[in-house]
Amino acid sequence: MSRTDTTPRAPAPPDRARVEEAAWWLSDRVVRTPVLNSPAIDRLAGVRVLLKAENLQTGGSYKMRGAMLAVGRLAAAGHTGVVAQSTGNHAVAVALAAARHGLRxxxxxxxxxxxxKVARARAAGARVVLAGTTLDERLATARQMGDAEGLPLIDAYDHPDVVAGQGTASLELIEEAERLGTPLDALVVPVGGGGGVAGACLAADGRPVDVYGVEPVGCDSLARSLVAGRPTPVAPAPTIADGLRPTCVGELPFAVLRDTVRGVVRVDDDQIAEAFRLLLLDLKVLTEPSGAAGLAGALCLVGEPGADVVGRPGAGAVGRSGRRRADYRTVGVVLTGGNVEADLVARLATRQWEGVAA
Amino acid sequence: MSRTDTTPRAPAPPDRARVEEAAWWLSDRVVRTPVLNSPAIDRLAGVRVLLKAENLQTGGSYKMRGAMLAVGRLAAAGHTGVVAQSTGNHAVAVALAAARHGLRxxxxxxxxxxxxKVARARAAGARVVLAGTTLDERLATARQMGDAEGLPLIDAYDHPDVVAGQGTASLELIEEAERLGTPLDALVVPVGGGGGVAGACLAADGRPVDVYGVEPVGCDSLARSLVAGRPTPVAPAPTIADGLRPTCVGELPFAVLRDTVRGVVRVDDDQIAEAFRLLLLDLKVLTEPSGAAGLAGALCLVGEPGADVVGRPGAGAVGRSGRRRADYRTVGVVLTGGNVEADLVARLATRQWEGVAA
Structure with a gap:
């Protein structure tokens, strides 16, 4: 198949080959975002930090990757419309991907x-439906509408194309780090439903890279699920990282993560806000708080002996990298998105942010 | 000479070959910044806009290019220290370049x-001297200190290495646009002392690209100089673009610009502030107001029949591009820098900015 074929191959259980194939198919359909580096952030971290700027992706987040792949397959199968639910970025991405493929x-x-996020989804031509505040409410509405109108649902993380598509951002970062002569020892990705970090684990498969998820304190379904050995829901606590508040890690991501992820770093809102400021004022890029959480987690991971890191049970002290945390030399971070309100930018930039009301 | 030689060749009058040589020497010494694009900005402009993100350059501005080249040559000649003056970014760049070469x-x-900017220069290990508020005061202090201590002065724009070095940002943008299959019809660069736009003219030499400078209203020394046929000082008006307020375009840049630049676009602070917001909230990058001025100018150039554009006398209605402004298809913009205070970011992001006090 040539890269300009409009048909991605049929679904298969996600694995590294699936991520590589997705990367190839997406290579002229999404932006190859730059890998950024800052001497000041390196000094602060005490290691080299390579940041994959997916906030510069079309639609403002890496969700465009999975959405393009999933919508592309549905379009090739003859569907004329799709339905999706999310707290925002996946919805924007599906709206844009559908518009590209001529689907409703x-x-x-x-x-x-x-x-x-609402404005961006509407600008892309999508019909926007607002429903409740919880995942369950949105999912019920989305399923109802999908059933009534015969539209397939593209889940925000429990979907093989979404996992593989998001994984391509990590694969590009891993390969770019190798090209630069500073291969990653660790790779840090924020966790909502776990699709992005599961994709990262698949992208890193076979390489000496330790993959970590980052969760806000109180939104730590993945950390709890790793301990329990099965997907374990939480009642998500308030957090500034609005994209990292699903009730539970997805079944499909967890099936990947339970055997591959190195651990989970828990970060609080102050750490996320500080990472946001560093990225904005030093690196000069705008992330949303969820998108800055990866850097917050990476700084904890390498900088604080008492950092709140939950290892995968049975993973031992040394992971695939062959190194202990204190010996990492290069750490990769996926800056997953940058869709944020101007008011919040202003409050975070000037440290006039007093947390999220419970 | 191999690219890892530490000696750039001896000075020569700046021309396109000089910019190409500078690009080659700098290629592993500065960041090759990405060329960014936004569907929303394209729609607003009605043309394709390619943005060279030099705000992501080491030191936060494209001044790093000229500074590295000039300091590299002085280091190779055996100097152990340098002196520079500027409103900020050139000083930061010289401080960083000197540190890289082991010079004071x-x-x-x-x-x-x-x-x-003061903090960044100090962090790079430079001795920072604060002197007056005008160019003449800074220049007198810098010359006095240089003479007293036998240190060469690296002028912020009236210097062949600085012109050639800054021109390499434009050359990379021109070449990347060609590689993408959308060669530039026009290239828009903010004007302080004119070093960057002169370098852009040299980089574009021999290609069908119209080069424009952008000046804040009331800080339009280049526009006045083009009309007068000689460098013509102004009493700079207050502007949010603190890097674009020199009293007069430099002699050396003007010698290049008088025969090559297509014209100058004058923009007001509201246009600069709007460009800043677009870059921050849509493109997701942080620029300083001076760094956003190029986009403000480009939007005027292609969007407003009544835009305040001063053509170079004798340049006629059609420039090197062979196109009238209304027919441009692709316009390049150099986002020259991103060093800006958090307070100003907050005020600009939320439109709570009421102008600069006179």
Whole structure:
């Protein structure tokens, strides 16, 4: 198949080959975002930090990758419309991907969604439905609409194309680090439903890279699931990282993560806010708080002996990298998105941010 | 000479070959910054806009290019220290370049310099001297210190290495646009002392690209100089673009620009502020107001029949591109820098910015 074919291959259980194939198919359909580096951030971390700027991706987040792949397959199968639900970025991405493929998109967002994300989904031509504030409410609405109108649902993380597509961002970062002569010892990715970090684990398969997820304190379904050995829901605590508040890690991501992820770093909102400021004022890029969480986690991981890191049970003290945390030399971070309200940018930039009301 | 030689060739009058040689020498010494693009900005402009993100350059501005080249040559000639003056970014760049080459740097900034820039110059190990608020005051101090201590002065724009070095950002943008299959019809660069736009003219020499400078209203020394046929000083008006307020375009840049630049676009602070917001919230990169001025100018150039554009006398209605402004298809912009205070970011992001006090 040539790269300009419009048909991605049929679904298969996600694995590294699936991520590599997705990367190839997406290579002229999404932006190859730059890998950035800052001497000041390196000094602060005490290691080299390579940052994959997916906030510069079309649609403002790496969700465009999985959405393009999933919508592309549905379009090739003859579907004329799709439905999706998310707190925002997946909905924006599905709206844009559907527009590219000439499909109608219906996207379900929470009533308290960031207005930036609602506006972007509408600008892409999607029908936007606002439903409740929880995942269950959105999912029920999305399923109901999909059933009524015969539209397939593209889940935000429990979907093989979404896992593989998001994994391509990690694969590009891993390969770019090798090209630069500074291969990654660790790779850090924020966790909502776990699709991105599962994709990262698949991308890193066969390489000496330790993959970590980052969760806000109190939104730590993956950390709890690793300990329990099965997907374990939480009642998500309030956090500034609105994209990292699903009730539970997805079944499919967890099936990948339970045997591959090195661990989970838990970060609080102050750490996320500080990472946001570093990225904005030093690196000069705008991330949303969820998108900055990866850097917050990486700084904890390499900088704080008492950092709140939950290892995967049975993973031992040394992972695939063959190194202990204190010996990492190069750490990769996926800056997953940059869709954030101007008011919040202003408050975070000037440290006039006093947390999220419970 | 191999690219890892530490000796750039001896000075020569700047021309396109000089810019190409500078690009080659700098290629493993500065960041090859990405060329960014936004569907939303393209729609707004009605043309394709390719943005060279030099705000992501080491030191936060494209001044690093000329500074590395000039300091590299002085280091190779056996100097152990250098002196420079600027409103900020050139001083930061010389400080960093000197540190890289093991030279002492003394940099003279105005007493009202952005504290970000003072802090960055100090962090790079430079001795920072604050002197007056005008170019003449800084220049007198810098010359006095240079003479007293036998240190060569690296002028912020009236210097062949600085012109050639800054031109390499434009050359990379021109070449990347060609590689993408969308060669530039026009290239827009903000004007302080004119070093960057002169370098752009040299980089574009022999290609069908119209080069424009952008000046804040009331800081339009280049526009006035083109009309007068000689460098013509102004009493710079207050502007949010603190890097674009020199009293007069440099002699050396003007010698290049008088025969090559297509024209100058004058923009006001509201246009600069709007470009800043677009870059931050849509493109997701942080620029300083001076760094956003290029986009403000480009949007005027292609979007407004009544835009305040001063053509070079004798240039006629059609330039090197062979196109009238209304027929441009692809316009390049150099985002020259991103060093800006958090407070100003917050005020600009939320439109709570009421102009600069006179």
């Amino acid at each position: 998109a219906t996207v379900v967002l929470p009533v308290d969604a960031a207005s930036t | 740097a003394t940099v003279v900034l105005p007493v009202d310099a952005a504290s970000t």
